[in-house]
Amino acid sequence: MKFNKICVLGLGYIGLPTAATFAAHGIKVTGVDVNPLVIQTLKRGELHIHEPGLRQVVEQALQSGNLTVSSQPEEADAFLIAVPTPFYEDKFAEYEGRRYKLADMSAVIAATKAILPHLRKGNLVILESTSPPRTTLDLVRPILERSTLKAGSDFYLCYSPERVLPGQILRELVENARVIGGVTPESARAGHDLYATFVKGQIVETDATTSEMVKLMENTTRDVNIAIANEFARLAEKFGVDVWEAIRLANLHPRIDILNPGPGVGGHCISVDPWFFVETAPELTPLIYNARKVNDEQPRFVVSRVQEALGSLKDRRVAALGLAYKPDVDDLRESPAVEVVHLLQEQGAKVKAWEPFKPHAVLKGIHISQTLEDAIWQADTLLLLVRHAEFTRFDPVEIVAKTPARIAIDTVNGWDRDAWQRAGFQVHRLGDKKSSIASR
Ligand code: SAJ
Numbered sequence: 179m180k181f182n183k184i185c186v187l188g189l190g191y192i193g194l195p196t197a198a199t200f201a202a203h204g205i206k207v208t209g210v211d212v213n214p215l216v217i218q219t220l221k222r223g224e225l226h227i228h229e230p231g232l233r234q235v236v237e238q239a240l241q242s243g244n245l246t247v248s249s250q251p252e253e254a255d256a257f258l259i260a261v262p263t264p265f266y267e268d269k270f271a272e273y274e275g276r277r278y279k280l281a282d283m284s285a286v287i288a289a290t291k292a293i294l295p296h297l298r299k300g301n302l303v304i305l306e307s308t309s310p311p312r313t314t315l316d317l318v319r320p321i322l323e324r325s326t327l328k329a330g331s332d333f334y335l336c337y338s339p340e341r342v343l344p345g346q347i348l349r350e351l352v353e354n355a356r357v358i359g360g361v362t363p364e365s366a367r368a369g370h371d372l373y374a375t376f377v378k379g380q381i382v383e384t385d386a387t388t389s390e391m392v393k394l395m396e397n398t399t400r401d402v403n404i405a406i407a408n409e410f411a412r413l414a415e416k417f418g419v420d421v422w423e424a425i426r427l428a429n430l431h432p433r434i435d436i437l438n439p440g441p442g443v444g445g446h447c448i449s450v451d452p453w454f455f456v457e458t459a460p461e462l463t464p465l466i467y468n469a470r471k472v473n474d475e476q477p478r479f480v481v482s483r484v485q486e487a488l489g490s491l492k493d494r495r496v497a498a499l500g501l502a503y504k505p506d507v508d509d510l511r512e513s514p515a516v517e518v519v520h521l522l523q524e525q526g527a528k529v530k531a532w533e534p535f536k537p538h539a540v541l542k543g544i545h546i547s548q549t550l551e552d553a554i555w556q557a558d559t560l561l562l563l564v565r566h567a568e569f570t571r572f573d574p575v576e577i578v579a580k581t582p583a584r585i586a587i588d589t590v591n592g593w594d595r596d597a598w599q600r601a602g603f604q605v606h607r608l609g610d611k612k613s614s615i616a617s618r
Contacts, residue, residue: 359389411609442514444503500564
């Protein structure tokens with residue numbers, strides 16, 4: 179099948195790079211977003227999100243005329259839905275004492291409805307947003323069939339999950355394997371033809387619900403694996419073991435690959451997607467549910483460790499280093515580091531945060547310093563919350579000259595304990611009671 183023009187609905191972290199990449203490969207793309215600020219920003223040639231390399235690709239796509247942006251979809255050969263699927267903050271359900279969150283599918287519903295007036299025979303519609311199993315069949319298909327066209331025979335319908343890693347989106351869009359789930363084999367084939375425009379990785383055709391499940395299985399596996407690493411950190415502390423060393427040694431086993439403990443799981447994917455399984459099958463998902471609980475409780479655990487290290491948190495002056503949800507990105511959404519800061523403040527600590535990827539960010543209730551120096555010059559404790567590469571390169575001898583702090587708490591194994599101790603810091607590391615015992 180040949181595609182001359184497509185509409186991408188949702189110009190966020192997935193939709194915008196995808197739209198720009200299609201445009202760079204000669205397809206006419208209308209990028210659609212319901213947020214007028216996004217459209218205005220892009221029309222000015224600016225970007226509302228940060229992703230390495232994205233500015234250049236979007237600028238070129240706009241200048242070439244292949245990418246235009248609009249608040250409304252229009253007729254096209256294919257429609258690609260890449261809108262957010264968060265969960266409701268205020269709606270819960272419960273199964274046998276397990277309270278779980280519910281997916282907010284309103285953006286998918288609205289985007290699908292927006293396509294309806296423009297849907298023509300022979301079109302292809304693809305849902306990319308991470309969704310509960312059967313969304314394509316039971317939610318998207320009935321809406322589109324209000325057009326009186328039939329999915330699978332009059333138009334093609336697919337689910338194809340985005341699987342790109344924030345920070346590496348442009349490369350992974352092209353190189354990652356792509357799973358295309360069609361409501362019919364012909365739909366999957368049409369989806370294959372579209373992504374073949376730029377995907378260099380393997381393109382695999384399957385059915386829609388399998389591909390929805392594949393996506394959720396990937397992120398749920400990662401969540402469960404991080405939860406066990408976090409639990410190992412707690413166990414290691416109980417037994418006076420350094421969890422980082424223990425993980426390194428366990429990973430020498432050819433079939434073991436334990437992930438890293440840390441202050442918790444953030445972002446808008448891994449901390450969200452497992453709930454889609456729990457919501458649709460609470461009776462089958464006690465492990466997935468409990469892994470989510472472990473990771474959600476991790477910021478509180480980290481704060482209890484900080485409190486233990488400092489005695490009391492009241493009026494302690496803490497420099498929180500890093501607010502992003504993970505290393506080397508500027509994304510603060512669902513960030514465990516932000517939650518740690520809030521919890522510390524609740525217990526009376528005076529926190530100044532420093533986030534090198536977003537020094538001008540404004541977060542309600544958090545003092546964000548515009549320079550590292552400002553964050554640390556009056557601190558009594560340095561708290562490393564994100565393993566940004568630049569933090570791992572800190573020279574403790576230089577840092578000690580800029581701060582009165584003599585306590586360094588490392589929640590991500592980003593600092594060389596011995597070097598920091600030699601520079602004069604008392605070092606505490608998550609999952610490692612050995613260090614705090616040694617330094618006392
Ligand atoms: N984290 C740990 N320990 C680790 C690894 C990660 O605590 O060993 C934390 C991170 O700090 C972060 C969170 O987990 O807070 C999630 O980070 P991540 O790098 O694991 O994943 P995301 O959310 O940035 O991107 C994931 C990716 N999924 C998988 O790796 C299976 C990506 O490929 C998906 O496209 C993306 O979710 C998505 O959009 O669904």
